[in-house]
Amino acid sequence: xxxxxxxxxxxxxxxxxxxxxxxxxxxxxxxxxxxxxxxxxxxxxxxxxxxxxxxxxxxxxxxxxxxxxxxxxxxxxxxxxxxxxxxxxxxxxxxxxxxxxxxxxxxxxxxxxxxxxxxxxxxxxxxxxxxxxxxxxxxxxxxxxxxxxxxxxxxxxxxxxxxxxxxxxxxxxxxxxxxxxxxxxxxxxxxxxxxxxxxxxxxxxxxxxxxxxxxxxxxxxxxxxxxxxxxxxxxxxxxxxxxxxxxxxxxxxxxxxxxxxxxxxxxxxxxxxxxxxxxxxx
Amino acid sequence: xxxxxxxxxxxxxxxxxxxxxxxxxxxxxxxxxxxxxxxxxxxxxxxxxxxxxxxxxxxxxxxxxxxxxxxxxxxxxxxxxxxxxxxxxxxxxxxxxxxxxxxxxxxxxxxxxxxxxxxxxxxxxxxxxxxxxxxxxxxxxxxxxxxxxxxxxxxxxxxxxxxxxxxxxxxxxxxxxxxxxxxxxxxxxxxxxxxxxxxxxxxxxxxxxxxxxxxxxxxx
Numbered sequence: 001x002x003x004x005x006x007x008x009x010x011x012x013x014x015x016x017x018x019x020x021x022x023x024x025x026x027x028x029x030x031x032x033x034x035x036x037x038x039x040x041x042x043x044x045x046x047x048x049x050x051x052x053x054x055x056x057x058x059x060x061x062x063x064x065x066x067x068x069x070x071x072x073x074x075x076x077x078x079x080x081x082x083x084x085x086x087x088x089x090x091x092x093x094x095x096x097x098x099x100x101x102x103x104x105x106x107x108x109x110x111x112x113x114x115x116x117x118x119x120x121x122x123x124x125x126x127x128x129x130x131x132x133x134x135x136x137x138x139x140x141x142x143x144x145x146x147x148x149x150x151x152x153x154x155x156x157x158x159x160x161x162x163x164x165x166x167x168x169x170x171x172x173x174x175x176x177x178x179x180x181x182x183x184x185x186x187x188x189x190x191x192x193x194x195x196x197x198x199x200x201x202x203x204x205x206x207x208x209x210x211x212x213x214x215x216x217x218x219x220x221x222x223x224x225x226x227x228x229x230x231x232x233x234x235x236x237x238x239x240x241x242x243x244x245x246x247x248x249x250x251x252x253x254x255x256x257x258x259x260x261x262x263x264x265x266x267x268x269x270x271x272x273x274x275x276x277x278x279x280x281x282x
Numbered sequence: 283x284x285x286x287x288x289x290x291x292x293x294x295x296x297x298x299x300x301x302x303x304x305x306x307x308x309x310x311x312x313x314x315x316x317x318x319x320x321x322x323x324x325x326x327x328x329x330x331x332x333x334x335x336x337x338x339x340x341x342x343x344x345x346x347x348x349x350x351x352x353x354x355x356x357x358x359x360x361x362x363x364x365x366x367x368x369x370x371x372x373x374x375x376x377x378x379x380x381x382x383x384x385x386x387x388x389x390x391x392x393x394x395x396x397x398x399x400x401x402x403x404x405x406x407x408x409x410x411x412x413x414x415x416x417x418x419x420x421x422x423x424x425x426x427x428x429x430x431x432x433x434x435x436x437x438x439x440x441x442x443x444x445x446x447x448x449x450x451x452x453x454x455x456x457x458x459x460x461x462x463x464x465x466x467x468x469x470x471x472x473x474x475x476x477x478x479x480x481x482x483x484x485x486x487x488x489x490x491x492x493x494x495x496x497x498x499x500x501x502x
Contacts, residue, residue, distance in 0.1 A: 116408040119406075131421050189407060
């Protein structure tokens with residue numbers, strides 16, 4: 001299965017993913033067989049009669065930044081939420097690193113806990129805990145899930161808050177922070193478990209453009225450290241300039257997927273062209 | 283119509299000891315009833331069928347039956363099945379059940395008022411169910427519930443007056459007893475009413491204060 005990254009006839013990839021990663025300075029383990037970090041097999045999800053995900057096959061390499069774009073209702077967010085089982089898929093396979101979950105069998109608690117430890121998630125509406133200080137927000141899971149002492153958790157949290165530029169907010173409550181700051185705190189909170197993958201569900205959609213920029217800057221930095229990221233977004237510039245790969249979804253299917261420059265500048269599928277035109281005309 | 287000073291000073295020790303029993307029953311009913319209400323709320327929200335059915339039964343009986351009926355049932359009804367309880371114990375059990383049933387609905391509604399994203403975020407950072415409840419959902423839910431719980435506590439305090447029907451020597455019983463000894467029913471009950479108000483009105487002011495403070499944090 002290795003190498004079968006491009007699924008739906010995007011035709012002629014001009015640049016392989018290895019090349020894009022290398023161009024961004026992400027070390028690719030040339031020589032060894034590179035295994036995808038995330039692999040989805042015929043993942044499906046229905047709500048009643050409505051098919052939200054229609055047999056999604058997807059592979060994401062370590063260090064890859066994948067942007068998922070597409071019209072609303074196309075299943076982008078659901079796909080993300082199925083990856084960490086916030087919504088259990090009802091068909092197919094999810095594997096991340098050593099964890100492999102089959103949707104047909106009910107997932108065990110310990111499997112789910114390992115899965116969620118390896119996957120950080122950032123929500124459109126931030127979802128910080130409003131009754132805790134910023135520092136507690138970032139430290140909570142380290143103490144309860146990783147079993148760190150409060151002192152070492154807080155030290156790590158301070159590092160992360162510094163990294164997103166918000167060390168001075170540690171003792172504030174989230175309600176006192178701007179939306180952009182809250183989203184950066186949410187990124188720090190997700191990073192606190194040292195995840196292998198970060199999922200972003202429209203992280204800037206609830207923010208005005210200026211505040212969105214500060215969040216995008218943090219995400220760009222994160223991408224540069226080699227973090228594997230899947231980003232559902234309406235930010236076309238992020239898809240084009242930061243991500244390695246872009247995937248377009250519509251009606252629960254992958255319409256087109258390939259190196260971001262190809263897909264964004266030279267889309268092959270009619271549906272993709274229509275979507276991109278609609279976005280650019282806005 | 284009004285009690286004279288002599289009457290008041292003669293009645294007051296009795297009335298105050300009645301008030302003390304009313305307060306004891308109130309405090310014990312709340313200390314048992316509110317945690318019971320929390321358990322019932324979790325039971326009603328549980329996925330497990332059996333847990334849910336048992337919790338719903340206890341809630342619906344506790345809310346559906348008037349507190350007076352619960353009291354009478356536990357004090358007069360249970361002895362026929364071999365369980366005889368003192369009037370104090372019976373009062374606490376009946377009112378704690380009543381408290382549990384009503385507060386479970388208050389707590390359940392508060393928990394459900396928390397934005398869904400909070401639970402999702404708790405799950406996404408890997409917290410197990412108990413930790414999500416303990417660190418994320420309950421602290422927020424109880425903050426929402428607090429004013430309503432305090433207001434309900436005042437009702438339970440007033441509800442202890444029903445215990446006069448099971449011969450518990452609480453405030454109304456004492457006033458009634460004074461009335462039947464002296465035929466001064468109205469002044470005695472008036473004095474008892476003033477004592478109830480002396481607790482209930484400051485408590486109600488406290489509730490509205492707490493309500494304002496709790497509201498000040500209500501933003502995400």
